[in-house]
Amino acid sequence: MPAPDLVCAELTLTGRITTASNATFLGSIDDVVVVYKPIAGEHPLWDFPNGTLAHRELAAYLVSQVLGWNVVPHTWLRDGPLGEGMVQLWQEQDPTQNAVDLVATDDVPETGWKHVLEGQDENGRTVNLIHEDSPALRHMAVFDAIVNNADRKGNHILAMTDGHRYGVDHGLTFHNDNKLRTVLWGWLGDALTAEEEEGIDRVNEGLHGQLGRNLAGLLSAEEIASLAARCSRLRLAGRFPAPSGEMPAVPWPLF
Numbered sequence: 499m500p501a502p503d504l505v506c507a508e509l510t511l512t513g514r515i516t517t518a519s520n521a522t523f524l525g526s527i528d529d530v531v532v533v534y535k536p537i538a539g540e541h542p543l544w545d546f547p548n549g550t551l552a553h554r555e556l557a558a559y560l561v562s563q564v565l566g567w568n569v570v571p572h573t574w575l576r577d578g579p580l581g582e583g584m585v586q587l588w589q590e591q592d593p594t595q596n597a598v599d600l601v602a603t604d605d606v607p608e609t610g611w612k613h614v615l616e617g618q619d620e621n622g623r624t625v626n627l628i629h630e631d632s633p634a635l636r637h638m639a640v641f642d643a644i645v646n647n648a649d650r651k652g653n654h655i656l657a658m659t660d661g662h663r664y665g666v667d668h669g670l671t672f673h674n675d676n677k678l679r680t681v682l683w684g685w686l687g688d689a690l691t692a693e694e695e696e697g698i699d700r701v702n703e704g705l706h707g708q709l710g711r712n713l714a715g716l717l718s719a720e721e722i723a724s725l726a727a728r729c730s731r732l733r734l735a736g737r738f739p740a741p742s743g744e745m746p747a748v749p750w751p752l753f
Contacts, residue, residue, distance in 0.1 A: 502528035506720040509585065517653075520669070525616035526587065527542060533666075536583035540669075541678050545677075551669030553716040554582035558645050559586075560602050560712050561725075564704045565644075565697040567637040569685065570663050591656040597663055598629045598652035600752070613686020615748065627752060629684055635662040638639045639682040640694050643732055643739050644701060644725070645671040650680035651700045672717050674731070676742055679749045685738040695733060704731045 504527055511534065513524040521539020525532050540551045551576060559573035573586045596703050603624045604615065614627040629635060635655070642650050648670040656664040670677070690698075704710065705726050732739065741747035 503575050511579055511719050523709050524545050531588035533586045533588055534578050534583055536580035538581045554671045555584040555668050557713055557716040558671050561645055564701050569638050569641045571664050589656050592659040595640045595657035597655045597657045600627055616685050638665050642680050646673055647671050648676055648677035648679050649749050651749050672721045674720055686740055688738050690736050698729050
């Protein structure tokens with residue numbers, strides 16, 4: 499049986515994801531399960547231009563493709579029951595795995611995990627925000643630094659059964675100002691690997707070619723210039739960046 503035309507075949511809504519801050523729906527194109535975020539359902543934000551979140555989601559996918567690490571699931575723009583919007587292939591995560599977790603201080607693993615911050619829960623107990631120390635999550639942290647992700651919550655990381663980690667919800671990306679807010683600070687100051695540096699180089703080079711042409715219809719010229727500048731700074735530093743600016747370093751809520 500041939501695969502459905504994901505752009506033109508009918509998109510049928512099957513449910514609504516009520517935990518999302520913008521209108522987000524579960525749908526299907528024939529037997530392919532997708533997430534659909536109509537532009538008409540985007541809530542205005544004080545710091546991002548109105549009606550641009552779907553375009554930023556697609557731009558994030560295009561950067562992910564050039565990096566070559568499959569961070570973002572297949573994403574595209576198309577018409578739907580509520581107008582044009584972002585559509586993304588649904589990923590069924592493994593409910594037994596958590597790439598990011600809150601644990602009591604006594605339960606922090608000695609190896610395989612990175613510590614991010616310490617705080618108190620609603621009962622006054624000390625808890626620690628930790629994330630796994632894995633190549634897949636490192637790739638995501640580099641990706642977030644490049645696209646200036648302002649909202650990398652723990653629930654925006656999908657842990658797959660095979661060990662792969664997908665990142666989703668990339669509407670708050672590519673701002674001109676530094677807005678990196680993430681739960682993935684565990685490698686702060688660590689040196690980038692050769693593979694990570696090569697990925698950044700691919701994006702930098704792509705901005706002068708097909709990637710740059712593709713992004714031109716999705717982001718402003720200033721935002722693309724800022725993307726190139728972030729790549730250059732990260733490559734020159736050769737290390738994971740530190741928080742900067744007046745904004746909080748982590749999103750809220752954390753998950």
